[in-house]
Amino acid sequence: MWRVAGTMLACALAAAHVAAQQVVRYTPADKDLKFLYATVPPVATLNPGDTLETNTVDAFGNVIRKAGDTMAMVKGDNPLTGPFAIAGAEPGDTLVVKILDLAIESPRGVGALAPGFGALNTTSYTPMLNANLPEKIWFYDIDARANQATFHALDSSFSVNIPLQPFLGCIGVAPAGGEARSSIVPAEFGGNMDAHEARPGYTLYLPVSAPGALLYIGDGHAAQGDGEVAGTAIEVPLRVRLQVDIVKRKKIAWPRFENDSSIMAVGAYRPLDDALRIAFSELVSWIHADYGLSELDAYELLSKVARIHLAEMVDPNYVVVAGIDKRYLPKK
Amino acid sequence: MWRVAGTMLACALAAAHVAAQQVVRYTPADKDLKFLYATVPPVATLNPGDTLETNTVDAFGNVIRKAGDTMAMVKGDNPLTGPFAIAGAEPGDTLVVKILDLAIESPRGVGALAPGFGALNTTSYTPMLNANLPEKIWFYDIDARANQATFHALDSSFSVNIPLQPFLGCIGVAPAGGEARSSIVPAEFGGNMDAHEARPGYTLYLPVSAPGALLYIGDGHAAQGDGEVAGTAIEVPLRVRLQVDIVKRKKIAWPRFENDSSIMAVGAYRPLDDALRIAFSELVSWIHADYGLSELDAYELLSKVARIHLAEMVDPNYVVVAGIDKRYLPKK
Amino acid sequence: MWRVAGTMLACALAAAHVAAQQVVRYTPADKDLKFLYATVPPVATLNPGDTLETNTVDAFGNVIRKAGDTMAMVKGDNPLTGPFAIAGAEPGDTLVVKILDLAIESPRGVGALAPGFGALNTTSYTPMLNANLPEKIWFYDIDARANQATFHALDSSFSVNIPLQPFLGCIGVAPAGGEARSSIVPAEFGGNMDAHEARPGYTLYLPVSAPGALLYIGDGHAAQGDGEVAGTAIEVPLRVRLQVDIVKRKKIAWPRFENDSSIMAVGAYRPLDDALRIAFSELVSWIHADYGLSELDAYELLSKVARIHLAEMVDPNYVVVAGIDKRYLPKK
């Protein structure tokens, strides 16, 4: 039986699902892919404790395959697999997603400069009168056995290997209040966070805002730099194995990550200043509520030992992950 | 003889100072401390290649010593030791500062909530009508042998050890154009960057904007979290040993760091969005100029492997350090 | 017959609706009010050229009526009347809304400090650890004949009259890509722009992103200061008369306003810096496309004569309206 390691959950886990945990397998057809985080009928329903085995196409819908292919061939960014309902999840609960395994399903990853996208390019939300950067596409050889991808420069013969660290760029649920948000948006519901914490060894907590939570995943990344500054990671299709659970009547406002050594809170907004304020406010609240430090003691302690992962500054909202090593926290 | 490891300097180092390198020792009296990065007469002059041995008081001028001491006792924030002139340095050159050794000179470090300061507090530049957070002071026991400081919660009996990682919160030169800037400001000239990269094992490059460069240091930190969110690190006086050099006719726009494994560019402005843009623009330029990748290849590569250190979001400008591991770069 | 004065439309107006223009009357029941800009079945369908007569409840659903009423009584912010389909409108067209008449339907308007809302208060997107401002409600007497509302201070006996200038705080259409957005959000689709330009004498252009455009209105304001800094205007229910039209195959990216003397472009994002960049980029494009100045001539001219209306800095996106007097533009 799977036991949630997370301190957050220790006392709250429903015992009901100790029984028979299932493995649910699902393979989307092209027509099943979604481009919104929204409240729509699920493609499958999981019970708390169940494992999901499924797959995701890459951020471009797997259509960029060879030299000469162009962004104009892309039907929509970040096609999503899902949604998956979790039986019994209701608004006010917390969804728990434990990433078990991610495998890259392509010998080739893609990186791209897309017009109007990127931290050092004029964009639709930071428009300027300067000429846009040109569209460019880089292909990365994926060598799963050697656990590396190879970057090939376009303007010289230079190439270099990059270690693989696959993660889900997109993982989120139906937003609150009936909103439907584009698959390129990260926000309170998770979504396009582009945070490498969405990988094996980590558990993600998401606020449930619709019956069944409605989990979506997509946008696999073979590796990504902090900030994802040019607008893409090494974009790949993934085979995904993850396990879901729910914490009843535990309400969180923003996504949270946890692994064996750390707890981490996510802020997603603009400018980065506010994303950081959100992430740290959430982290202070978490430490106060679950570890018993006063808010000001937690704030002071974070000023001395916090770690910040600036995940991306290219999507409609920017993402900051603020974390603290558990060795600095009181025992629960 | 000291040889600059930095790739940036390989071809440019003046040979003149191969000769006799000196150790210059300097101990400031209280009246010698400065509160501005400015063009003023130096307290001492070093030759390129010389080593400086000196010391810095803590961010509060060493006046917060025991329970009951208050921020009202502080005469000025971040008293600076210096400036030190480097013979032969002229505007358009680059100053090279290699941090050799930092030792904490106190059994006690200080952390504080100061009214109007901190990322989660209303401040003079992000004012609100809410009541300010209260002033609070935390004292940290420093155990140099065990290499740790101890945090003691104010509102509970919790305490925890934090590994020491001493660095100079302030290190900078006289600004360009005759400007004089407060010791709490980080900007093009370096200054109050609160970047833990200003520690042994790292080399800092600063743009020279005044004859002699005029190096200032201060604001020793025993340890600090990313973002320095509550407004202080573990504030300590330091004994400092560093070595200076100059690269003639090498003009940089913003501070840069380098160690054996990485190159890093600094951006310091508001909002963080622009600090990040500055840091990455500089890093792209650096890679292009010194490692030969085209700008767009460098930009794409950084999107896959860059590392961001968000140093602080509490000073008048915010600081982002963007870096790349040298193993991802072409040989020089 | 109504003829669109807007220069933007001169050549593009469909001739088809010259015929019989209707007046469509619609009164929503409580259950008909919406809280999302979304693609849902319309409550009524208008033909291009038709006039709509309807009404809106205030931002609090008309539930705050007397001393002692509290924000906890509010079911949802900004209940919307609609949506109204416009026959023949398709994605890629522009919806034209001419505000003909607005009448306040209450002897009393409401202003409020709501926890977590306001430019000088900690909010959910700019959170801090400071205590929130207290909830407060102000009632404004509305004297339609004298055309004024009366502010009564809560903490003193001071009162003062404010001229009425009623407008629709919310006016927008279904978002692009199937998104559904909260009634408190302003964005590309218009929405909660809190721009006093949404009043008689002005014409609003909105991008059509769903069949029928699907027009929503609400959040009547009797008067509002620039920035709407404390989070509310004088909130009132309105009787509304407006006329709709469509420009086929005219694609705009953001809302635009026009009156007899000026053209104005809207930017809605965070931070204000980007809202301003959006508004001015759109205005440069508009001048270039419809008035024939080169982009750089338009940019320079705006630097000399533009007018900025900073509509609000309190909603999830901030709104800047950038305009130019037509007397500075070439004849069309």
Next chain:
Amino acid sequence: MWRVAGTMLACALAAAHVAAQQVVRYTPADKDLKFLYATVPPVATLNPGDTLETNTVDAFGNVIRKAGDTMAMVKGDNPLTGPFAIAGAEPGDTLVVKILDLAIESPRGVGALAPGFGALNTTSYTPMLNANLPEKIWFYDIDARANQATFHALDSSFSVNIPLQPFLGCIGVAPAGGEARSSIVPAEFGGNMDAHEARPGYTLYLPVSAPGALLYIGDGHAAQGDGEVAGTAIEVPLRVRLQVDIVKRKKIAWPRFENDSSIMAVGAYRPLDDALRIAFSELVSWIHADYGLSELDAYELLSKVARIHLAEMVDPNYVVVAGIDKRYLPKK
């Protein structure tokens, strides 16, 4: 005798200078121009109540005169006339500057696109990888009798007249703490605010931070649009007549304007969000201190009647002027 109309000063004005008010005349030579707001010896000393008659060169030092002249000819931006000491002014006082008269001293004004400058151009603080906009210069005919300047498009034959509204783009004092700031910077000390309120009919209040206050002026503008988006106004040399006074022991934090009908507070920082927060916090404080409304009543009232002038978004700090008509305030 000149009597300060400003409500702020009513009770505080020193009676000492009722006596003989002088007219001080000063004409700077090129070598007398300054490029810093700093604490340096004054070029002349005024008594409170004295009138100053002097002149300023344009933002380019009057060197751009004819087609073919380029920005490379400019020695430094915003050459300043001054500083002028005001006898008796000490840190903690407020300097009062009443703009009496401004006359344009050239038949020609200049506008320019300078590389790295402008709200819709990549800049040194918002750098991108896009190609910079080209340098361009526009000349404006000044017709003082007709009170207009004429814009001539570069890329077409279009020209149009613009009404003159001359003001001082730069007006400021020595900064606090011994800082010296570039003449292109607006901040607490005033400086390059590019606010058209610095014109006849308005009174400017500045915080005194150095003995004598040390007033600098420059950067005359014949007319300017809100935001000064392309980076320049119609740049002209000015003949200036202004009157100075001091309010002893009246400490303000940021510049303030006042005319017969309104009071206005200035915020200067980045992003615009924070500039707005500063301006409104100051305005709330001003209303509370001088007009007796509680802070929350003032905040609510501003949400209904405030006016925002977004002066510029192109300098190192951005400037927001927040104002309220005095008819909405209690009598003093």
